[in-house]
Amino acid sequence: MTLGQRAAVDAVLALHRARPGALLPILHGIQDALGWVPPAALPTVARALDLGRAEVHGVVSFYHHFRNTPPGRHVVRLCRAEACQALGARALEAHALRTLGVDWHGTSADGAVTLEPAYCLGNCGCGPSLLVDEDELHARVTPAAFDALVAGMRR
Known part of the structure; x- marks a missing residue:
């Protein structure tokens, strides 16, 4: 991730990590901030929520709303x-x-x-x-x- 992407992910984590069921709000927050959910962000999210990487990846890949590549303009x-x-x-x-x-x-x-x-x-x-x-x-x-x-x- 770039430094800017890392800062955006960290800001979203700080905002939502203490919420019950925080995974979806965090993923939505990352996509809202960056336009996509960089695959490199998934281990960071997993660590912050004490989840397995596979669980986070499973949620991202299950919901069609989440993008794993940057969108067009x-x-x-x-x-x-x-x-x-x-x-x-x-x-x-x-x-x-x-x-x-x-x-x-x-x-x-x-x-x-x-x-x-x-x-x-x-x-x-x-x-x-x-x-x-x-x-x-x-x-x-x-x-x-x-x-x-x-x-x-x-x-």
């Missing part, structure tokens, strides 16, 4: 829930994967966009929906609208 979460599927999300998924040249959790070759699945964005009547960078919700997204969003992210 922008993270696009595309809803794959049934309501969005009924409104065309499968066609949008295929278009997004093809356009970006990635699979789920992959980052485009230019480093601009990481594509992740979401299993409900709470925008069910307006699908297909996607979320950009955790704060920009888009509804009724067409392939053309997706392309326009990605073009903006690449600038």
Whole structure:
């Protein structure tokens, strides 16, 4: 880990290590601070919580939310829930994967966009929906609208 990453991990540990059930809040805190959970941080987390490395790794690898590689400059979460599927999300998924040249959790070759699945964005009547960078919700997204969003992210 870099010194900056180590400082961020240490700050998150100091904030949460005394909480009951601290592992998930710590992992979320690390990802919030760094954008991912560096594999090199797992032994540090394990020691701080008196857990085995395998247990910490198991939690990180079980939950799709946690990234073990740095994300692109922008993270696009595309809803794959049934309501969005009924409104065309499968066609949008295929278009997004093809356009970006990635699979789920992959980052485009230019480093601009990481594509992740979401299993409900709470925008069910307006699908297909996607979320950009955790704060920009888009509804009724067409392939053309997706392309326009990605073009903006690449600038």
